[in-house]
Amino acid sequence: MSYLAYAVLLILLTAMERTWPGWLLISGQGPELVVAAVVAIALCAGPVAGCFGGLVGALLLGSVESAWLGGAFFAFMLVGTVVGVLRGSLLAERAPMAALVTLAAVPLVEIIRLLFAAPPDPGPWLLQTAIAAPYSALLAIPVFAGFQAVTRLLAPEP
Amino acid sequence: MRVRHNQTVNWGPIVAMIVVAAVFTWTQHRAQAAGETALVERGARAVVWPVQSALVRGGTFTRHVAVSAYRGRHIVRENEELERRVQHLEAERLRMVGYYHDNIAMRKKLGWPSLEAPPRITARVIDWSSGRQRKRVTIEANRELERGNIVRTDAGLVGRVIEAQGNRGTAMLLTDAESAVAARVQREGGDLGMVYAAPEASEHGVMLKMVPHSHRADLRPGDFIVSSGDGGVYPKGLPIGVIERVETSSVNVASVTAYMRPFADLEHLDYVLVGRRGD
Numbered sequence: 075m076s077y078l079a080y081a082v083l084l085i086l087l088t089a090m091e092r093t094w095p096g097w098l099l100i101s102g103q104g105p106e107l108v109v110a111a112v113v114a115i116a117l118c119a120g121p122v123a124g125c126f127g128g129l130v131g132a133l134l135l136g137s138v139e140s141a142w143l144g145g146a147f148f149a150f151m152l153v154g155t156v157v158g159v160l161r162g163s164l165l166a167e168r169a170p171m172a173a174l175v176t177l178a179a180v181p182l183v184e185i186i187r188l189l190f191a192a193p194p195d196p197g198p199w200l201l202q203t204a205i206a207a208p209y210s211a212l213l214a215i216p217v218f219a220g221f222q223a224v225t226r227l228l229a230p231e232p
Numbered sequence: 233m234r235v236r237h238n239q240t241v242n243w244g245p246i247v248a249m250i251v252v253a254a255v256f257t258w259t260q261h262r263a264q265a266a267g268e269t270a271l272v273e274r275g276a277r278a279v280v281w282p283v284q285s286a287l288v289r290g291g292t293f294t295r296h297v298a299v300s301a302y303r304g305r306h307i308v309r310e311n312e313e314l315e316r317r318v319q320h321l322e323a324e325r326l327r328m329v330g331y332y333h334d335n336i337a338m339r340k341k342l343g344w345p346s347l348e349a350p351p352r353i354t355a356r357v358i359d360w361s362s363g364r365q366r367k368r369v370t371i372e373a374n375r376e377l378e379r380g381n382i383v384r385t386d387a388g389l390v391g392r393v394i395e396a397q398g399n400r401g402t403a404m405l406l407t408d409a410e411s412a413v414a415a416r417v418q419r420e421g422g423d424l425g426m427v428y429a430a431p432e433a434s435e436h437g438v439m440l441k442m443v444p445h446s447h448r449a450d451l452r453p454g455d456f457i458v459s460s461g462d463g464g465v466y467p468k469g470l471p472i473g474v475i476e477r478v479e480t481s482s483v484n485v486a487s488v489t490a491y492m493r494p495f496a497d498l499e500h501l502d503y504v505l506v507g508r509r510g511d
Contacts, residue, residue, distance in 0.1 A: 085279055085280055085283055086283060088280050088283075089280050089283035089284040089286075089287055090287060092280070092284055092359045092360075093284050093287045093288050093291070093358065093359065095291055120241075121241050121246065122241075122242055122245045122246060125245070125246045125249050125250075126245075126249060129249050129252065129253055132253070133256065133272065133276050134276050134279070134280055136273075136276075137272070137273040137274075137275075137276035137277050137280070138276070138277060138280050138281075138284075138359060138370070139361060140273075140361070140368065140395070140402060142257075142260070143253075143256055143257045143260045143272075143273075144253075144257040144260075147253035147256070147257060148253075151249065151250065151253060155246060158241075159241055
């Protein structure tokens with residue numbers, strides 16, 4: 075049941091990421107809400123859920139962007155699984171930690187996707203990533219709160 | 233309090249999901265090789281696009297409410313002015329309908345084929361691609377879209393629909409790295425060429441470039457560029473842009489490239505017109 079709720083939230087966040095209002099863009103760049111969501115799912119529910127979040131998030135975002143799905147799957151599922159494995163040991167299940175992990179995950183995802191589709195000029199890419207990472211980290215706090223509430227509601231820990 | 237979770241990872245479901253991801257990637261490859269869209273992509277879009285459409289509509293409604301709350305006093309005056317304009321336009325429209333019927337009657341008397349206005353569809357932009365080279369938009373129309381439909385604004389050509397799914401579809405803009413339009417200079421005996429995106433010249437806004445087919449082409453700043461209709465992808469005579477500067481190749485002085493500013497505002501598209509190739 076919680077996985078279904080994660081999927082629904084991912085659909086909503088993918089749509090939000092792709093229709094982010096123009097007046098909230100910073101230098102034409104919006105936040106990467108799907109990365110924040112995958113990190114939040116992994117921190118709240120562990121590696122399997124994180125990997126699931128990465129699978130669904132990459133499928134939704136990659137399809138809407140008409141991007142190569144292989145690169146998107148690899149990047150998002152890797153982030154979801156690694157964050158899930160490290161939760162509890164290295165990564166605390168807290169909103170500030172979600173923000174910090176998102177800050178690191180956004181450039182990581184961008185670098186992995188960059189390997190599969192390199193831009194002709196790295197300048198704009200660097201600037202966009204430099205803006206997207208802190209912007210996404212800031213919004214990772216409410217995103218994490220949402221996923222945490224859903225997890226506690228639908229899959230309470232014993 | 234820091235929670236310690238059981239460190240044993242159940243790798244079975246993770247491996248299964250990796251296999252699913254590999255299968256999805258493979259189906260995308262197969263579909264792309266056949267010039268189609270994979271079923272999984274179509275399914276994902278069918279789920280996300282309606283939500284995007286609702287968010288765009290909701291955002292517009294909220295903006296309108298906020299603006300009306302902020303500018304309440306002026307709205308009444310603006311409304312009165314708009315009502316006056318609507319009345320004037322309605323009178324103009326009725327006059328045009330009269331001319332239209334006169335035209336039909338005259339064509340009938342002359343034995344000319346009837347001239348039906350092509351049904352152009354208005355579509356709302358609900359998604360912008362964030363790719364560095366891929367400049368695409370997702371549009372939502374009130375009728376079914378078809379692959380190959382021409383997308384334009386009243387100002388000029390915007391691009392064409394490359395993927396259609398019901399009344400939603402993806403349009404490739406002229407600024408996309410894969411876009412190419414057969415074009416000509418709108419002058420007597422104007423040169424023919426191809427129009428491509430020109431990201432290298434976009435420091436001061438969106439630019440396109442025209443590469444003429446022949447050497448020693450006569451391209452001048454201020455020339456209007458329109459589609460030539462060659463190749464049958466775009467219809468003939470659609471306005472594309474105006475040449476701002478012409479550069480000569482440093483290797484071959486006979487080889488020139490014209491950089492142009494598109495007529496359509498490709499950076500700020502809210503609504504577009506969609507027509508068939510033959511329109």
